[in-house]
Amino acid sequence: MQVIRQLPEKPNKDCVLALGNFDGVHLGHRRLLESGLEIARKKGIELSVLLFEPHPLKLLFPEKMIGLLTTSEQRLKLLEELGVDKVYLISFTHQMADTTPEKFVSDILLQLGMRYVVVGFNYSFGSKGKGTPEDLQGFGEKYRFGVSVLQAQTMAGKVISSSIIRKALLQGDIREAQNMLGRYPCLFGKVVKGEQRGRTLGYPTANLEFHEDLLIPKRGSYAVWTELNGKMIMGMMNIGMKPTFHEEYMTTVEVHFFDFKSDLYNQELSLNIVERLRDERKFSGVSELLDQLQKDAIQAKRILEHEGIQNSLYKSSVFR
Incomplete structure (x- = not known):
């Protein structure tokens, strides 16, 4: 798996792009990535993932305790095992945080060669997280890229999410965290x-x-x-x-x-x-x-x- 730590100066070759923070790379993330991988293989192109470092909340709310489930190294290892071809691990800056949703799409995502994007139902992007999956679908029509929005994945009536896994670990419920992660x-x-x-x-x-x-x-x-x-x-x-x-x-x-x-x-x-x-x-x-x-x-x-x-x-x- 190739890891690239800066945005390309000119549009890269075509790819399916999976968007999200992917902290923990839990079973919900796994389903999203498998969906992206299936689309990429059908189209004969790569599956890429865009990650930001540090976590956007670290930059925007430095006084808050984030409580990450994985280090950057662990996350990359998990993504590689799932079959991701390329990861863009990009520095998150205040300038990037102020980017409008459309600028985020036109100046960043399309520069990565994105021809199809896969996101979760609650994905947000752009300044103050104003961009929604529905906005992304609208930009897809304008800029001619496909969009797949994965709905919430559940287990025993609970949505599989990083926040619920964090709560389980803070309560000492290792089995629930393990079940949602699909690993220890x-x-x-x-x-x-x-x-x-x-x-x-x-x-x-x-x-x-x-x-x-x-x-x-x-x-x-x-x-x-x-x-x-x-x-x-x-x-x-x-x-x-x-x-x-x-x-x-x-x-x-x-x-x-x-x-x-x-x-x-x-x-x-x-x-x-x-x-x-x-x-x-x-x-x-x-x-x-x-x-x-x-x-x-x-x-x-x-x-x-x-x-x-x-x-x-x-x-x-x-x-x-």
């Missing part, structure tokens, strides 16, 4: 030094540092796995403020891997969250904490082994 929710971060208390307790942990815009699920303990050197490594993750040892502390993410000993400092890990084990709590002391960690480890291993995550033969496709 994932945290991507860099291993940094922590307090190093875990190794003294017999549960050494990797402490992860995340991008400030990424969503961190509800505090508590989770069964997780990651892939290292082609092997699936099982573990348990804790998200919390270490109330047993601190009255006040920042939220941290720590993961203890079972049957694994290696220096992971400065490595970037992708943690796949399988199930929530319990809430965060304050223990009376180290002894009570160790008893609970032992129970957590037994429960996490049972869950992960049931999921089939115990050896290097496990198929780690992002969409299962």
Whole structure:
């Protein structure tokens, strides 16, 4: 998959263009992209995706916490696996934010060689998001490109959306998030030094540092796995403020891997969250904490082994 980080100076070759933020690349996004891919293959042209970086809300409302489901790298990997041919990853600027809906179409979309566009039912574009899918259909008639508007995809009576997945993760409902994503929710971060208390307790942990815009699920303990050197490594993750040892502390993410000993400092890990084990709590002391960690480890291993995550033969496709 080709990634292009600037708009072409002259119109590019013909393509079907999928529009959206695609945060999480959930099953609703997947259906839209599959629709675009089907149209592209019938026409014998490429499927391209237009993405903006940073997220437009980051530029327009810098004081707001966005809570992204995926990093830029994760999103690109997911799009590639789905068969996207080309991604335009373009810087979002104030000038672009002030572009009228029609200028957005004529000066940006058509420059990408768009001959057909696929969008979701709630897609908005142009200055203050005034452009609607209906407007896009009108511009399609004027500029002679096709438009396909995909209606809401639902699951168990709920619309599949990034906002509902965020809500599920903040409530600790990993299964609902997983069902809507079509894969395990994932945290991507860099291993940094922590307090190093875990190794003294017999549960050494990797402490992860995340991008400030990424969503961190509800505090508590989770069964997780990651892939290292082609092997699936099982573990348990804790998200919390270490109330047993601190009255006040920042939220941290720590993961203890079972049957694994290696220096992971400065490595970037992708943690796949399988199930929530319990809430965060304050223990009376180290002894009570160790008893609970032992129970957590037994429960996490049972869950992960049931999921089939115990050896290097496990198929780690992002969409299962």
